[in-house]
Amino acid sequence: MNNRRIVVVGGGAAGMAAASRAKRVDPTAIVKVFETSSHVSYGACGIPYYIGGLVSDVSKLVSYWPKQFKEERGIDVSIRTEVKTIDPRSRTLRCIGQQGEIEEQFDSLILATGAKPAVPNFRGMELEGIHVIRWLEDAEKKASDLGASKEVTIIGAGYIGLELSESFRRLGKQVTILELLPRPLPNVDVEVSELVKGELESGGVRLKLNEKVLGFEGRDRVEKVITESGSHETDLVVLATGVKPNVDLASMMGIQLGTTGAIKVDETMRTNLDQFLAAGDNVETRHLVTGLPTYMPFAQTANKMGYVAGANAGGSKEIFRGVMGSAITKIFGLEIGRTGLSEAEAKIVGMQTRGVLIRSRTRAGYYPDSKEIWVKLILNATNNVIVGAQVAGREGVWGRIATLTLAILNKATPKQLFFYDLPYAPPFGPVWDPLIVSARVAMRQ
């Protein structure tokens, strides 16, 4: 019997998890990874921190180097290698890399091409000083361009935009965020957005909402951002307008896309083409609250999808059921987490909801250094089940969101949340934990 040949296209979180798992499941398999950029297996979520100097060296974002994959795991990694075409019938791909053009035959292939920046068609994008952060290389270039700049403009108030704003403030820059929508972080509800606004303000970030960017002006380098309402002086622009699935190769091959525009896969991460799997920020998955397709390009999800795709390509059987929409970030001193559905997301699927917002503390009243924390629960108004939650606070947010993720997965009612036997001691919360307080308020209504 011939050795199984598995090819992975893309060496990000999903791709390297897939390659590693496939090789672990079938150690006799020949596993090859092709990656366009110079790095594989890096923490893209760390780029905003690198830019702000919190991470001293870009190489610290790299978990494993190609050499390590070869020596420790027996996986061939080709960096700076672009896959040009894939023929699904003959199971052959053609790529161009450091050794010129090569053809590669395989038994199964995992598409882990990730996401790419969703950049609107602004005027003046060719000017110097306008950046889109995508790869580690870009981050290094950005960091060097930063030195002289004083007035940074960030387009977009999502996770990356907000994290970057903090990084730039840490470097002593003037920072303005321009956001098209009427509030920052639109995947949380309006009350939580208000907390984020306050935090940005006290961090010295100028946040301009309802600002539709039209383009950029300048001699060689950007000098002004032009919006519908006027113009802003700037000497550096970073676009943080979100990402979209990178489905170019998939489309070319006739792989089916889903309603979100990302690759459609089943629970085993298989596409509509036999022996072609996909995993990571290029696929859609099922939202476990709505049961509907959703696009959630998050690192941990990408890792797990890669794990499942790799296992199945290697001959094992694993299932990826879907996501809960859990996410977290930290902006200056404020931690903000969310899981399940926001009020807006519930509305889209036609669910009537009611919301409960409480403010509490992170430690017992008498214990020093207690901090503020807010818990928002979103309940299905029909059956009183918790369908979403958001927590903001100066500590303790991760744990409360993780707990609520499982509560929502269990279809818990507020009363069930109230009775969960959560650990208690004075340094970790009041004896009525913020979660219990939110449950009690929801029970009263």
Next chain:
Amino acid sequence: MNNRRIVVVGGGAAGMAAASRAKRVDPTAIVKVFETSSHVSYGACGIPYYIGGLVSDVSKLVSYWPKQFKEERGIDVSIRTEVKTIDPRSRTLRCIGQQGEIEEQFDSLILATGAKPAVPNFRGMELEGIHVIRWLEDAEKKASDLGASKEVTIIGAGYIGLELSESFRRLGKQVTILELLPRPLPNVDVEVSELVKGELESGGVRLKLNEKVLGFEGRDRVEKVITESGSHETDLVVLATGVKPNVDLASMMGIQLGTTGAIKVDETMRTNLDQFLAAGDNVETRHLVTGLPTYMPFAQTANKMGYVAGANAGGSKEIFRGVMGSAITKIFGLEIGRTGLSEAEAKIVGMQTRGVLIRSRTRAGYYPDSKEIWVKLILNATNNVIVGAQVAGREGVWGRIATLTLAILNKATPKQLFFYDLPYAPPFGPVWDPLIVSARVAMRQ
């Protein structure tokens, strides 16, 4: 129709929660609380921190004062009032308080008499400088006696003993803990006890294990602790040898006790006597992993039991299903939490287990100030379900224990734990969260 008369015996966490809930459910009810000590509704868990000066004033431990209960909630609270006898047939109690002896008639009664120190019969207990902490008054007395003392001995290395040791070190005392068992914090497994040992050592606490205390010697004030292996000089002794349910009144009335020695109640917190309920550190409850009776005198559980007892006494219907054994503490810089069964507890109920212990970090590798964290999973060897967990670390322990509490309640396998959609961002954990790492290791075995 006459107003419902509800009497609560004991004004601690359970008693005041019961009184408040009963009055809320039936606002026409006459609700009276009798409390032996001078305070109700205080955070007993804060006493070790008060002693160490972390809480400046004993009154800060009090959440509500008797006057507030009267004015804000319409509840009569009699402090320094001891209930002497209760006649279940005539539903009459006799108590002695500030107004002398009174008799009180009631329709239903909630016993919330709490726990009392379980103090072994040591020689020389009459000496000065030997303390048992039970009430806030004691704490105040202790604090004043502390001033001159230099060599403190704590008997018992459970939660309270350990928390006190840190408090005394903060005050600059020499601190020795004497523990009968071969390791500290015996409700966690041996590996976690080892971490606690290391933390006590680096905090400058002398921990002497396998030390059976026989008694105390001294002229008027304690000068020596005598153990089976020798004697230790000291000028202050604090007994932290655990608590036992305070069931004196219950026994006198013929209320049935359970196998643990605490009051037996059903899920509505009713005892075997009609119209007599009980809640808090004087009752046993069901362990939700084993289904067996268990005695867990913890503040949050007491509050919830009180809530249920009060609701039912007031004419509503609430259920308290049981506990998971969740607990947490912080000793110097180390947070230690546990939930479900320890290996020893599993053994007692005849369950074959296997354990998994991993060490990980609390933040992404490249993110500054990442700290160590350990996760221990205990699995039922027969069906591979997680039945217990312990986490120790320098941050992030509460959230991981809370999450594992729900996972264990769901009878999750390691694979289910692996796939939970936990929130991720670099300041909160590695992309493979410590929980996911523990799940992966357990999956491999």
